[in-house]
Amino acid sequence: MSVTSQVPDARNDQAPAPALRGPVARPGSRLLHRMVWLRLSLLLSAPLAWMLLVYVVALAALLITSLWSVDSLSSEIDRSWTLDNFRTLAENEVYRNVALRTVGVAVAVTVIDVAIALPIAFYMAKVATPRARRMLVVAVLTPLWASYLVKVFSWRVVLSEGGLAEWTGLGSPGYGLTAVVITQAYIWLPYVILPIFAALERVPDSLLEAAGDLGAPTGMVLRSIVMPLLVPGIVAGAIFSFSLTMGDYITVNIVGGANQMLGNLIFINAGAANNLPLAAAIAMIPIAVMVVLLTAIRRTGALENM
């Protein structure tokens, strides 16, 4: 009581001014501060639900569908469990050949992209002036803003009979797997350059200088210092180009001539052939390849620093 009596009367008439000192009353924030679980669940529920729906549920649906079959007379889906689709894939040579061809194209695209990306990324990260570096980053990114179809069709024009490739005297491989590899290598190149560039940018210049200072000529600096530090970036870029090529079916339709890749088989079976279960089973092939690949890469420890 004695405390309140000390407050001057005049103050009582005015609305209380907000206190500058002392704690601020925020019941909601206080609750969140105390309830760690509440905070975490509020933060994570939306993204987790999305991941669950998009990845887990979709993948499970794919797997389940691949275990069904289609009644050849009524063209209706027979929802009884069967491994027939996978038996077809294993026994029919066509599927094996297409699968191997797809992996082969993906490997070729990845090797070409890494080989092109390494010097470009090195120039961007370690040689170019800051201004040139910005312009190169934009130049690398710009193709990503253009439509996929436009890019593939322009390659169709370049590689066509009497097209740009022939004008320049280089000659055109014609429509076929080579054309697919060239086009895919072009389309996925930015995805390979950027992670390698990012990995190189994280390597301090002083490391390269120190290696030179200790007597290592340029080639040895690249081999013993730069490459080991670049492995995570190269792996990240390679995973991009490999998996994106594995799943592509448009490029091969446009510049691939009569060749087919796994994506085409999935597309045909899901559409024209009206055999969704077989399409789902074929779709399990690239998924299985990627799982095997990622597990192998993980064994090497390259994913830990990504």
Added chain:
Amino acid sequence: MSLSTRAPAETAAVDTPAITLRGLRKTFGDVVAVDAVDLDIADGEFFSMLGPSGSGKTTVLRLIAGFEQATAGTVRLGGTDVTRSAPFERDVHTVFQDYALFPHMSVLDNVAYGLRVRGLKKAERRDRAQQALETVRLGHLGARRPAQLSGGQRQRVALARAIVLQPRVLLLDEPLGALDLKLREQMQVELKQLQRELGITFVFVTHDQEEALTLSDRIAVFDAGRIQQLGTPREIYENPASAYVAGFVGTTNLFDAATSQRILGVAGEHAVRPERLRLSPGSDTETPRADEVRLDAVVVETIYLGTGNRVHLRTSEGVDLVALEQSTGSLDTREHRGDDVTVRFARADVVPLASGS
């Protein structure tokens, strides 16, 4: 095979400096980083390049190491012109400010890297690297990764990696800059001991004037890409050549030409070190002796330093002064804000500064 000996036959003739710089100039676009630097650094010398950031000292170091190409002038190492040589062709090694340890190698492999480059057998590499690690007292940490070491330990690994190659010259680019004070003082002592034991020429870049004064045989004070003064720590501190050097190395009381004329009665700029000022309480009415200067002043602020007091003063003429008083143990030495004091200093302690620049 001991690291601590270098046979005299290996060193160049006694009179040839370890490093000779002549007319060295480096520009980056329009910016002149280093201008007209002439320097001879003797074999076995602990030489420091002192200056604020952007003064060109690090660029000179990088020109000696070969990381930058000189715009003009020459760099000679032990009499051989290396101006156009690549870093890996020069018999100098650098300890980097950020240590630049290879993160994907063990500590031992880091130290052995230079030996590996030179094609030594694995067993010999390990032995020598281990020995170098022991020289910096890290023999037990060879298997660790650099990321698992503390800052001071990384610093030592960087040193070991350079000294394992027994260079004639070791370049150190602010090697202690990232360490805390206690560790830095400890490393200073160790660096000095190491340099003496190995007999290697050290070229040490620092912006810390105290570090330069305590460690060096000679110091070059840099500003704006030029050497402002070259001399022993004592010469630099006691006889600064210019107002810039006097102000950068230690604290000082600077008198511009007008003030010098007024209170000292002499022409030109002058400087007096704060520890040369003697204070006594109250105004003094005695006539000053001919060999000393006496001024009346008021204490503006007294700062306790542990070892003594730093007293900021303003004289009756309006000149700001700083005095340092060593603690003598008596409790009553501390002046208080607003106290009247008399300041005395010997005329012999007044250092004339070169005019201009």
